[in-house]
Amino acid sequence: AAVVFGVSRTQLHEWLARYRVEGAAGLVPRSRRPLSSPAVTAAAVEDEIVRLHKDRNGRWGAKKIRAVLAGQGVAVPAVSTVHQILHRRGLIAARAGRQVRDPGRRFARQFSNDLWQIDGTQHRLVNGSAFWVVDVLDDCSRFLLAAVVGPSLTGALGWQALRAATASSGLPRQLLSDNGVTFTGRSLGIEVFFERQVHAAGIEFLHGRARHPQTQGKIEREHRTQNDWIADHRPHSLAEAQHVLDAYRTDYNTTRPHEALAQRTPAEVHQRGTPAILPPMDVAPADAYPAGAIMRQVSSDGTFRYHNVKLRLEPRWADLPVGLIRDHARLKIYYGHANIVTLIVGDIPHPKR
Incomplete structure (x- = not known):
């Protein structure tokens, strides 16, 4: 019979044994599934994997969830298994073929507080109004030292963020920024008050190469994560925006694993220094204004008064003292000896002081 039906003698005797005990019911095909599956992920762990993925609006992948x-203290499977669970639950697409990216040239300081990065990024309130955040990030640990909200990107806001960072973590040896006039006047051939304050604090001030944001890559990458957080927690006001950023900073530092830190959080790596209280901003000009210039203080919204008329400059000049020189219908605006802009004021009377 085994030869006629093309099966092994062992299989034939197994069927005969079942038939003698169970009759015809014993010949019904049986499941090949093992009685136990010790490698199968527990349902509760699967549910927690799914919950974390959904809580982060699908932005956390298998590596972060597993970490x-x-x-x-949860007994979790391999990263590949976590990915398979998310795929099986219909939350992500199947894993594509392995792609090897060119990591480019990377660097990271060996110690906390050896180098900080500072930069500003813009967001919008629920009503569409723009606001700015200045971030200060530790290069070694990626610890977000400060995230301070303001209506515009100014040197005063940058200094407020740096003061908040030093008050909790001490002074850095070096500070890195881009070449924006908020932080440096290199492009204008002058020294703006933010960099004067940095130098007065004894901090070495570095700047990235022009049109090369990769130098500030760590803080630029942090801005992407911050953008996602703001999209999920859009504030209604500046005051609420600061609360949202405070919550974000706590989450970024203590909850979110960082791949560059071997899936540790920044708080697990960062070593705080001795707190240091820096003085308030000194906005005195670094060099002399033109003789006869009338002085005005630019407000936080970038405007100043000229014979009861409100004139507007770019927001980057907010909180700066400027000098005014009248040339017929033109009004030349100076910061120190640099002519930053010329406005057409027509027949508006020129004030005496």
């Missing part, structure tokens, strides 16, 4: 659960 968070492992940090909570």
Whole structure:
């Protein structure tokens, strides 16, 4: 019979044994599934994997989810298994073929507080109004030292952020920024008050190459994460925006694993220094204004008064003292000896002081 039906003698005797015990019911095909599956992920762990993915609006992948659960003491499977679970639950697409990216040239300081990065980024309130955030990030640990909200990107806001950072973590040896006039006057051939304050604090001030944001890559990457957070927690006012950023900074530092830190959080790596309280902003000009210039203080919204008329400059000049020189219908605006802009004021009377 085994030869006629093309099966092994072992299989034939197994069927005969079942028939003698169970009758015809014993010949019904049986499941090949093992009685136990020790490698199968527990349902509760799968549910937690799904919950974390959904709580982060799908932005956390298998690596971060596994790192968070492992940090909570949960027995979690391999990253590939976490990915398979998310795919099986219909939350992500199947894994594509492995792609090897060119990491480019990377650098990271060996110690906390050896180098900080500072930069500003813009967001919008629920009503569409823009606001700015100045961030200060530790290069070694990626610890977000400060995230300060303001209506415009000014040197005063940058200094406020740096003061907040030093008050909790001490002074850095070096500070890195881009070449924006908020932080440096290199492009104008002058020294703006933010960099004067940095130098007065004994901090070495560095700047990235022009049109090369990769130098500030760590803080630029942090801005992407911040953008996602703001999109999920859009504030209604500046005051609420600061609360949203405070919550974000706590989450970024203590909850979100960082791939560059071997899936540790920045708080696990960062070593605080001795707190230092820096003085308030000194906005005195670094060099002399033209003789006869009338002085005005630009307000936080970038405007100043000229014979009871409100004139507007770019927001980057907010909180700066400027000198005014009248030339017929033109009004030349100076910061120190640099003519930053010329406005057409027509027949508006020129004030005496």
